[in-house]
Amino acid sequence: MNTLRFPFDSIPEFGTVLPVAPGVYWLRMPLPLALNHINLYLLEDDDGWVIVDTGMGGEDIQRYWQQIFDGELSIDTVNRVIVTHMHPDHVGQSGWLCEKFAAPLFMTRAEFYAARVMYGIPEGLSWTTEQYMRRNASSEQRIEAARDSKFRMSHMVEPIPMAYNRMRAGDVIQIGGRDWEVMVGEGHSPEHACLYCAETGVLLSGDQIIASITSNVSVMPMEPEANPLADWLRTLKEFLVLPEDTLVLPSHNRPFFGLHERIDQLVTHHEDHMLALEQACVSAKTLPELLPVIFKRTLDDSQLGMAQGECIAHLHLLMDRGLLQRELREDGIYWYQTMDADLPGKSLSDSYRGDDAPQMV
Numbered sequence: 001m002n003t004l005r006f007p008f009d010s011i012p013e014f015g016t017v018l019p020v021a022p023g024v025y026w027l028r029m030p031l032p033l034a035l036n037h038i039n040l041y042l043l044e045d046d047d048g049w050v051i052v053d054t055g056m057g058g059e060d061i062q063r064y065w066q067q068i069f070d071g072e073l074s075i076d077t078v079n080r081v082i083v084t085h086m087h088p089d090h091v092g093q094s095g096w097l098c099e100k101f102a103a104p105l106f107m108t109r110a111e112f113y114a115a116r117v118m119y120g121i122p123e124g125l126s127w128t129t130e131q132y133m134r135r136n137a138s139s140e141q142r143i144e145a146a147r148d149s150k151f152r153m154s155h156m157v158e159p160i161p162m163a164y165n166r167m168r169a170g171d172v173i174q175i176g177g178r179d180w181e182v183m184v185g186e187g188h189s190p191e192h193a194c195l196y197c198a199e200t201g202v203l204l205s206g207d208q209i210i211a212s213i214t215s216n217v218s219v220m221p222m223e224p225e226a227n228p229l230a231d232w233l234r235t236l237k238e239f240l241v242l243p244e245d246t247l248v249l250p251s252h253n254r255p256f257f258g259l260h261e262r263i264d265q266l267v268t269h270h271e272d273h274m275l276a277l278e279q280a281c282v283s284a285k286t287l288p289e290l291l292p293v294i295f296k297r298t299l300d301d302s303q304l305g306m307a308q309g310e311c312i313a314h315l316h317l318l319m320d321r322g323l324l325q326r327e328l329r330e331d332g333i334y335w336y337q338t339m340d341a342d343l344p345g346k347s348l349s350d351s352y353r354g355d356d357a358p359q360m361v
């Protein structure tokens, strides 16, 4: 059963805004992905505006921002730039916006420092990343491609501001006479901020809760033994304390009602993925053999890293639950095998079909 409701028929064109709640305007910026947009929000403050998330780096996005500043809201004062998390579509224009308006940046501590690290990583292949790739049975060709790659994360963002104001879970920020409480989700990124206004019943959910896609939850080479799916599921359930009639304003796709239903769907989605992997691991498997269990489409090179990271995240939570064992064999590759005595009695939910491909956000 899917009872999500989408209250807005129209979607804002790039460079325009749409009012969606008292003092809240919705806008979109393009993304160069299959998922072709990010949602950003403008909050009306007493004597200016607060920007929530900023779009990818690049001049195209800056032109759309300028259209918005010159448009119906005629924005000439920005009091704060709030960034939910460190991914490039969210933090990308923070440096440009903070500079332009001499506005302070607001982020959680882990997100700010993660951003400063991520966008400073040099090109080339570290031995730790190479080890991660080899243990997960990446092809020689992919390892060589990674070694030769000139790609750097810093190409996706404007320079990150040199200073920030720390937000933490439970903080209350006053914007336009209303209280917005900071809620933190983990697993998609280290300390992802969401903002909840009880007075108007609005949740700015970022990438934590999105209607029709599941955010990427990945084990990355920088922390190869991480267990981000445990963090993700634990913090996701904390949002169940909010009322069911909360208007959820996410970073992708459309605003919706049906918060509790959506959280249930997300939990079920990941539990099903884990069970499908367990079933596949009745005989020992390597990572490349497990990707088709949860991703039904043939993956291209651009999707493979995210797919691997996401698959490993599910395997690590199974290991943490004592349901799966991992063995580093003489071939230098991890092999996974189920050790769940109750497996025969478990079944996937009726709705389970796996995913087409990993989400790139």
Ligand SMILES: [Zn+2]
Pocket: 085, 087, 188, 189, 207, 361
């Ligand atoms: Zn994200």
